[in-house]
Amino acid sequence: MSGDKARDAVGDYRYGFHDPENATIRFDKGLSEKVVRDISELKGEPEWMTSIRVKAYHRFMEMPMPTWGNCDMLNQIDFDSVTYFLRSSKGTENNWDEVPEDIKNTFDRLGIPDAEQKWLGGVTAQYESEAVYHSIREDLEEQGVLFLDMDSGLKQYPEIVKKYFCSVVPASDNKFSALNTAVWSGGSFIYVPKGVHVEMPVQAYFRINAKNMGQFERTLIIADEGSSIHYVEGCTAPTYSTESLHSAVVELIAMDGAKIRYSTVQNWSANVYNLVTKRGVAHSNATIEWVDGNIGSKLTMKYPAVLLRGEGAHAEVISVAYAGKGQHQDAGAKVHHLAPNTTSNILSKSISKNGGRSSYRGMLQVSPKAHSCRSKVVCDALMLDADSQSDTYPTMEVGNSSADLEHEASVSKVSNNQLFYLMSRGHSEEEAMGMIVNGFFEPFTRELPMEYAVELNRLLELEMEGAIG
Amino acid sequence: MGDEVLSIDGLHVSVDGTEIIKGLSLTINLGEIHAIMGRNGSGKSTLANAIMGHPAYEITSGEIKFRGTPLDEMEVFERARAGMFLSFQYPSSIPGVQVGTFLRKSVSAVRGENAPSARDFRKELKGHMEALGMDKSFLGRYVNDGFSGGEKKRLEILQMLLLNPCLALLDETDSGLDIDALRVVSDGINSITPTAGSLVITHYERLLELVKPDFVHVMIDGRIVKTGNADLAGELEAKGYDWLEA
Ligand SMILES: Nc1ncnc2c1ncn2[C@@H]1O[C@H](COP(=O)(O)OP(=O)(O)OP(=O)(O)O)[C@@H](O)[C@H]1O
Ligand SMILES: [Mg+2]
DSSP states (O other): OOSHHHHHOOOOOTTOOOOOOOOSEEOOSSOOHHHHHHHHHHTTOOHHHHHHHHHHHHHHHHSOOOSSSOHHHHHTOOGGGOBOOEEOSSSOBSSGGGSOHHHHHHHHHTTHHHHHHHHOSEEEEEETTEEEEEEEOHHHHHTTOEEEEHHHHHHHOHHHHHHHTTTSSOGGGSHHHHHHHHHOOOOEEEEEOTTOBOOSOEEEEEEOOSTTBEEOOEEEEEEOTTOEEEEEEEEEOOOOSSOEEEOOEEEEEEOTTOEEEEEEEEOOOTTEEEEEEEEEEEOTTOEEEEEEEEOOOSEEEEOOEEEEOSTTOEEEEEEEEEEOTTOEEEEEEEEEEOSTTOEEEEEEEEEEOTTOEEEEEEEEEEOTTOOSOEEEEEEEEEESSTTOEEEEEEEEEEOOTTOEEEEEEEEEEOOHHHHHHHHTTTOOHHHHHHHHHHHHHHHHHTTSOHHHHHHHHHHHHHHHHOOOO | OTTEEEEEEEEEEEETTEEEEEEEEEEEETTOEEEEEEOTTSSHHHHHHHHHTOTTEEEEEEEEEETTEEGGGSOHHHHHHHTEEEEOSSOOOEEEEEHHHHHHHHHHHHHGGGOOOHHHHHHHHHHHHHHTTOOGGGGGSEETTTOOHHHHHHHHHHHHHHHOOSEEEEESTTTTOOHHHHHHHHHHHHHHGGGOEEEEEOSOHHHHHHHOOSEEEEEETTEEEEEEOTHHHHHHHHHOSGGGOO
């Protein structure tokens, strides 16, 4: 019982099924200014949005690839073979029965309509480039909560979108934010009015079905003074031998005293590049929490960020990454303390197995005028075998000496004594490994809605087992 | 043979190439309690771990049988499911895994089809925990994580009671226990005895006054050098081990 059997087991990906493609509109592969303009025209967007897109397209073309993360994998991306826009449904329905049959079946298999009935305040389901289903509970609507897919948000509330779009993540922030700004489609638009607390989480589910697809959703969440919301997103895709690209931008704005929690369980198939920019601004006494789980994808590069702009603001980033065979999870967190008395907690946990690689990349910045800030960063890595890799790249820029900063990092292995202990209680080696792995992620899992937590635990157990139907 | 729970014949065990158990034979029948005493480092835990199947302990010769079945054919978890239980001298902590969940999963793994319903399990659990003086807040804690020495031992005994083994190997379960807990441990051992055999490793006579072993074995340098009845424990407590050395 060396642990080899359990460690070598490669989990099957149970969301790897795909449906026939029934595109109503499909753009030719490849990117050009014309593609960008066509997307905008097709959507009937205002001129200012078209011009943001076109500028962003040129920025994308000029900007070099990041020189960190995983350059080998990044340079393998063939932008010319990506489909940048694919419409698979006439429109966004608010009744599942109106959603095209095969697409509805997909979401049924993913358990979305069921979850909606049980525990969600609203749901958006995006299939390829656009939302195919959308709903919000009436009571939330009555309180003035806006929850729409981003395309509808732009149509119905252009002044809000115009004010905040690119205000947190400028198009030129990085190559992939430029790409997203040029070709974005779908995503969520949320506005929570002053003092309104949205008690039940709202969920967005992103599904890529077509081969070589590029999904570029754009999400904007504004929580007005003293309000709160919990947004949950999930993502899956079929397993193809060729790559798909998912490059989203998420912007959060938490006004004075507001709270936004954004939870993700990313479970893309192992052929998806997941290159996402997520950033929030927290004003006075506001809180932004990123709860970010990365289980799938080929390469993920994602560092949820918070700008603590107002006095007393707080950031919480809890992330886990699981890197199996052929996967690289390059994830982390960035927190910028820009105002006095701001606080942050970062907890990052990663597991590498079967030659997978996980990296923690973090940035903690305290600006000179931000006195009396506190921050704690904890990074724990668990290695399941000797071929796997884990590395950390923490950066700190501290401009104010009154800051109280803590940083802890650990790398550990599953010990034979732990496995033996669990096995002596009747658990097979795979089950024992599953328990240890789930235990390691527990500080993350307990922050998720129960249904997601159960699903995540099951997923990881299957990863350890490697045999399921 | 019908009553033979454990039989060990000519056992040699090595760790990292060093021989620790150097020819040991022992038979435990149903209803018997055997005690093993011996100096630190004499090989007592090595014996217990080898019986349960720890991968670091290599059996170089000899044979161990559990109820007639040679153990080299059984994986560790199969031994547990077949009714073998080891109470660890140093139980591992499993961060993030809650005691309650762990116990429930272990009971259903070991007792299989005969596992109690959720309701009966809770009742059973509550009864044992009260007897052991364990607060129910333990169920929400992580397995052995940050537990005191005595708390770890209590959790081991709680598991023994829930898993209801037919062979109990207890490696210094009495160490670090207060007198009340010691009584619960001995009650526990006594309660399973009619349907089980036990191997109790201890340094102290006090436990043996409560569980009344049928045999006391003295282990020196990987061998059993003397076997006697319960009185031998008192003699060892008084005289130490020197007089037994060749
Ligand atoms: N995993 C291991 N790796 C290296 N050496 C070991 C290992 N396990 C046991 N040993 C060695 O084997 C010898 C016997 O150890 P063992 O733990 O069996 O003693 P013990 O009789 O249980 O002692 P104690 O009364 O202190 O618990 C010791 O010298 C110990 O250092
Ligand atoms: Mg010992």
